[in-house]
Amino acid sequence: TKERNGTTSTTAVQQKKVAWKGDTTIGSPVEFVENFNIRLTSNVDFDRAKTLTQFLRGRNMEKRGYGVAGVEALTLPYARDTSEGGNVYEVACNLTTPKEGSADEIRLQLAKWIDRQRQELSGNRDGGGVTEDDGDAGKFNYEYFVEDAYTVGTTEEQCMRVLSGKRMEAEDIRSGTVFWEDYDKEV
Secondary structure (H helix, E strand, C coil): CECCCCCECHHHHHHHHCCCCCCCCCCCCCCCCEEEEEEECCCCCHHHHHHHHHHHCHHHHHHHCCCCCCEEEEEEEECCCHHHCCCEEEEEEEECCCCCCCHHHHHHHHHHHHHHHHHHHCCCCCCCCCCCCCCHHHHCCHHHHEEEEEEECCCHHHHHHHHCCCCCCHHHHHHCCCCHHHHHHHC
16 A cells, blocks of 8 residues: 555555465364363372372273273373462363263262372371371371362353253352353453
8 A cells, every 4th residue: 555655555565465364173072071170289299199190080990990980181280389389280180971970970089099198198007097096187188188179161061051041040140050150250
């Protein structure tokens, strides 16, 4: 294009020559995939975090006798400022078949993993683990290992409710029946 003074604006010419091209693919898996994360405390090092990851993986159910059906899990670093507790690890789980392997099932396996860790860390060599009479019983509790365990994103149930056209009542939101609005605020 010509400017008022008769010169050509290079920027305008360059912008006109740029062609925007691209491909977009939209699809979805046959099953809805849900996500669940477990952020561990600074008491849990990488090697111990990996044991939780293995403990949750669905593919370990037959061979090792533990795991959650359809769960794929990964140990990831969770980097943050030292004023917030420093770096920790997070076990990120994909629930590939949430009707079989749910967040509740992950929580149950997490409790079993914590019990195993409690027994290992108690130093109880006779295999009996920690009892309520031991001083370590209170120390190696859920809070010792887990900072937070939470669903990430939208669940299948939430999607189905929206797609079915059911109206969300204020009472449902207050009671926690409809809770994805809180996730929207956090994200």
